[in-house]
Amino acid sequence: MPTDTLLLDRSTVQAVVDTDQLTEQLGSALVKYVGAGAPQRVRSRLSAELTAMVLMPGLADGVPAYTVKVHAKNPDADEAIRGLMLLHDLPGGALLAVIESGWLTAQRTALTAAFVHDRLTSHSPGSIGIIGAGAQGTATALALSRRRGGHFTIYDSDQRRALALQQALGAAHADVAPSSEAAVRASSSAVTATWGRRPVASTPALQGLDHVTVLGMDEPGKQELPPDFLNMATVYADDPALVRPIIRQTSLPISAALREDAPTAWPSVYIAAGLPLQDCVAAWHVYQRACATGRGRNVDFRG
Structure with a gap:
């Protein structure tokens, strides 16, 4: 298992996504979804405009990883949704990637x-x-x-x-x-x-x-x-x-x-309220393609 974490910013995510492939992967996962994984949507309103939200755990059949997504929602901002997807290895929990989530979501x-x-x-x-x-x-x-x-x-x-x-x-x-x-x-x-x-x-x-x-x-x-x-x-x-x-x-x-x-x-x-499952499928797609093309920046957060 890699000890470094791959950092993937928006431009990198946009560069590696194959929309046709990802569409079929998301569709296939949704067809099979029966509610397993107890998806959670934790929401806290901080003001009339700003909401903090966490979606977890993102789990999908055939994906040896899970996601936790943390984002802020503010309809009055120039960009309404900003945040990160954290992709963790299964079963060990190593942090594989930190992915900019606004565009990918x-x-x-x-x-x-x-x-x-x-x-x-x-x-x-x-x-x-x-x-x-x-x-x-x-x-x-x-x-x-x-x-x-x-x-x-x-x-x-x-x-x-x-x-x-x-x-x-x-x-x-x-x-x-x-x-x-x-x-x-x-x-x-x-x-x-x-x-x-x-x-x-x-x-x-x-x-x-x-x-x-x-x-x-x-x-x-x-x-x-x-x-x-x-x-x-x-x-x-x-x-x-x-x-x-x-x-x-x-x-x-x-x-x-x-x-x-x-x-x-x-x-x-x-x-379409949104599922952590979709985050998992999308994050794994991005991570796999980034690794295959040598994109992203590796960081060891443990110093």
């Missing part, structure tokens, strides 16, 4: 969301509504575009961000809507990625969708979809135990839908 969420969205909307090739064009919404839209192409209708309260995403997707493949309600009504499926505590659209507008991927309802108080819409939809979650404090409605594990163990009824909703 957005990517692992986006790639997983694109994998699920593609599976649950394979019958529905219509326009995809993107509500929220910040870092997470942009990463998810680009992941969907790479995976399946298609047309996008974008809304963000900051029109500059919506226009930037339209340009990134290609003006021929994306429109900017004047409101989130209009974006939903123009789409057959949607992705919501906001910090909102109010629904992005009315239930009548949302009823026209086949599927909604929800990325912003990751802690109590956030409410991107109205409760009456959730009551009529088939709601899936990464892990129902993690979303139980967030919504009152009963949710099913998304793995059941991906394995087709449970019939998928429309409209369907996937609440």
